[in-house]
Amino acid sequence: MDRILPGSIIIVGVIGLLILMVLGWRARGRRQSALATAAVPSDELLGELRLAVTGLYVSTTTAGAPLDRVALAGLGFRGRVAVSVFDAGILVAVTGEPKVFIAPDRVRSVGTSTWTIDRVVEEGGLVRLDWTLESEHATAAADVESFFRIEDPDRSSRLIEAITALSPPDGFSTPDQEGSLA
Structure with missing residues (x-):
């Protein structure tokens, strides 16, 4: 009997925290509802496959706000990923999630990083792709940073080189990148 009241309080507290987490995630989704990823082109429009690598998708955050x-x-969710670089752009396929297509003109920079939201690795252990999400409002496009942990470090550098080769004629910058190859 002595343990029922404290146990009940703890259970109610945990359930309350879970409810708050779900409500917070849904509110974040509503705040970002104007943002959208580009439609994935058909296979014939993607062009030739330049490189495909596998690894872990870690996160995508708002540029300059590493916890957002x-x-x-x-x-939205981390998982196994296949990142494919085609003539037409980059295809990110997280297991169990819809595919995301990033056109070359949306890429701002590419390089390596050591940390993101809840992951810290050895120097240059994450591939960081800085790009711009589309928006329903022309003035509300969002710059974001996506992080990938590629299984083979040699493949990480090849991925960076393949994305850099997609660069538009005027190129892109590499702000705040660690060990950038661009």
Whole structure:
């Protein structure tokens, strides 16, 4: 009998925290509802496959706000990932999530990083892709940073080189990148 009241209080507290977490995630989704990823082109429009790598998708955050996770479909949850670089752009396929297509003109920079929201690795252990999400409002496009942990470090550098080769003629910058190859 002595343990029923404290146990009940703890259970109610845990349930309350879970409810608050769900409500917070849904509110984040509503705040980001104007943002959207580009439609994935058909296979014939993607062009030739330049490189495909596998690893872990870690996160996508708002640029300059490293704790502000993006909650869009295909980008909200971590998981196994296949990143493919085609002539037409980059295809990110997280297991169990919709595919995300990033056109070359949306890429701002690419390089390596050591940390993101809840992951710290060895120097240059994450591939960091800085790009711009589309928006329903022309003035509300969002710059974001996506982080990938590629299984083989050699493949990480090849991924960075393949994305850099997609660069538009005027190129893109590499602000705040650690060990950038661009």
